[in-house]
Amino acid sequence: MTIYYSLTFMLLISEMVTFCVIVAPLPHAVRKRFFRFLSESPLVAKLAYGVKIAFIFVAILFVDAFQRMLRVTAEADVAKGGGAGMQDVRTETNFASRKFYSQRNTYLTGxxxxxxxxxxxxxxxxxxxxxxxxxYAKLKQETAKSSRGQIASQDQAKQVEELKKKLAAAEEKTRDYDIVKKQAEQNAKEYDRLASELNAVNGDLSDKRKD
Incomplete structure (x- = not known):
């Protein structure tokens, strides 16, 4: 295997290892840090740029290997059709090896x-x-906060309603107290009036007795 196909094979192995790593069942925190490093690291960006250039050369090798595979296959078919050339074992082995290597290189690069x-x-x-x-995690936290806020607002609304009820009850008691107070004042005035009238009547009776 030539040096560039050996490098292609090493690149293929590295791709397989990378694929196994990124699809591995990692914890969410580890996966988040790993993918953040891969997507934000300038070193990884430079490495990815170099790998893209390498894939351009791999694509060129794929086209060359595919054309060579077609050419070797056509030559083998022509040799088989002629019949005389394929009587030699060395020639047949040579065609078979060339066909194998061309197919291997095509499949490797492809x-x-x-x-x-x-x-x-x-x-x-x-x-x-x-x-x-x-x-989703941020939305869940915001939803939890808003739900807690709604619960707190509901509690505050309940407290406000209770305070309103207590205030209404206190106002009713105050009105009842005012009514009782007015009635007491009226009763006191009426009592004073009756007492004055009684005193006046008693005074008249005492004056008549003196006469």
């Missing part, structure tokens, strides 16, 4: 490109999931 697309899409889906979970 699967590397395909896994890069899957890895990128999976990363952004999980990143959106982390953001959605954060927004």
């Amino acid at each position: 699967f590397c490109l395909f896994l890069s697309l899957v890895l990128t899409r999976t990363f952004y889906i999980l990143l959106d999931l982390v953001h959605t979970q954060e927004e």
Whole structure:
């Protein structure tokens, strides 16, 4: 295997490891920190830029390997059709090995490109999931605070209603007291009037007795 296909194989292994790491069942706090580091770190951004350039070369290798596979397959078919060229075992082995290597390189580069697309899409889906979970947690906290505020406001409303009832009862008692007070004053005035009249009558009787 040549050096560039060896590097492609190493890139494929790194993609597989990265995919296993990001889809692993990590705790929410660890996953949030990990994805925040991957999405906000400048070092990761530079590394991702270099990997994108590497994938451009992998795409070129894929096109070259695919064309070579088609060419080797066509040459093998022509050789089989001729019949005379395929009598030699070395020639047949040479065609078989060339076909195998061309297919291997095609599948290697193709699967590397395909896994890069899957890895990128999976990363952004999980990143959106982390953001959605954060927004859900914030919304849940705000809802809990608002519900507590509503409960507190309901309690305050109940207290206000109770105070209004107590105030109304106190006002009724005050009105009853005023009524009783007025009645007492009227009774006192009436008593004074009757006492004055009684005193006047008693005074007249005493004057008549003296006469």
